[in-house]
Amino acid sequence: MKKVTITGVREARIVDVPTPHAVGDWVLVKVHAIPMCTEYKAFAAGQPTAHLGHEAAGEVVEVAQPGPVQVGDRVVAMPFYPCGRCALCRSGDFIYCQHAYDYESYAGTPEGQGTYNEYLLKPAWILGPIPDGVSYEHGSLAVCGLGPTFGAMDRMGVNAFDTLLITGMGPVGLGGAVNAAYRGTRLISVESIPYRAQKARELGAEAVIDPNDPQALQQVMDLTHGVGVDAAIDCSGTVAAERFCIDATRRRGQVAFVGECYASLPIQISPDMIRKGLTIHGSWHYNMNLFPKVMQVIERSPLVGELISHTFPLSAAQQALELTASNQTAKVILKPWM
Ligand SMILES: [Zn+2]
Numbered sequence: 001m002k003k004v005t006i007t008g009v010r011e012a013r014i015v016d017v018p019t020p021h022a023v024g025d026w027v028l029v030k031v032h033a034i035p036m037c038t039e040y041k042a043f044a045a046g047q048p049t050a051h052l053g054h055e056a057a058g059e060v061v062e063v064a065q066p067g068p069v070q071v072g073d074r075v076v077a078m079p080f081y082p083c084g085r086c087a088l089c090r091s092g093d094f095i096y097c098q099h100a101y102d103y104e105s106y107a108g109t110p111e112g113q114g115t116y117n118e119y120l121l122k123p124a125w126i127l128g129p130i131p132d133g134v135s136y137e138h139g140s141l142a143v144c145g146l147g148p149t150f151g152a153m154d155r156m157g158v159n160a161f162d163t164l165l166i167t168g169m170g171p172v173g174l175g176g177a178v179n180a181a182y183r184g185t186r187l188i189s190v191e192s193i194p195y196r197a198q199k200a201r202e203l204g205a206e207a208v209i210d211p212n213d214p215q216a217l218q219q220v221m222d223l224t225h226g227v228g229v230d231a232a233i234d235c236s237g238t239v240a241a242e243r244f245c246i247d248a249t250r251r252r253g254q255v256a257f258v259g260e261c262y263a264s265l266p267i268q269i270s271p272d273m274i275r276k277g278l279t280i281h282g283s284w285h286y287n288m289n290l291f292p293k294v295m296q297v298i299e300r301s302p303l304v305g306e307l308i309s310h311t312f313p314l315s316a317a318q319q320a321l322e323l324t325a326s327n328q329t330a331k332v333i334l335k336p337w338m
């Protein structure tokens, strides 16, 4: 099968590798849609990477033993290789599994563990069904397109009575706009890149605030009668935006951090948390038991197609990675069989 690798600075190559086979409760999926995520970071940094990607939708083409899926099923592949047996996996929070499989020793091959491939292997139990009438491209948005912000909104109970702030309107933040619109939630967003600010407006953001504007925080206050938003989600992974979320959220409000960040965030416990009564969540993906609800957004939201800005054949991965590294996109999808 063909797969994409990163071989140098801004250098992606298509290579031929052996196609893996179904083994145990892992099934072979023919990949039809690959949403691009953070892979452009390794591409821009020139970090050699043999297995790219963690998001995909496709068709089950080989099973080794009876299980929850059959050949011909159309599915979304969730990230990772969680054990399926621990308490976290069984409760649906597989993303936090501490006993993930060693891929190569179970599969008998290193191939098929990324998603920038024509085929991949996955434990059958973390494949979510795609309903009839939903395309692979739309179905694939059930991973990082809509997932991280759906998980955060679920944890914070965000609904139609709330004003929500989202900082960072990249593909994840824009997915948050789709989720907010579906819930009837009023959305204020923060974004400096004009392409993404415009996209946020198209997806229903009432206001898009430029974080470089010295009056940015005041603008949020002006839009919320001086109180602040009910809930905030940072999708940028920058300390300035995380701090902005804390400052822009009302007393007894909630903040969720979704954007990956390895820097230290200055928080003062008394003014920011104890006396303000804030609840701060770290939210990575979403509980697997919410999958039918995420799929409901995909089936019913009139905005969901707008989240995909570009589609490329897998053979044009170089060009697609260049584009995602430019930040001039919403979600970009690779198609191996286009
Ligand atoms: Zn587990």
Ligand SMILES: [Zn+2]
Pocket: 036, 037, 038, 054, 055, 143, 144
């Ligand atoms: Zn992702």
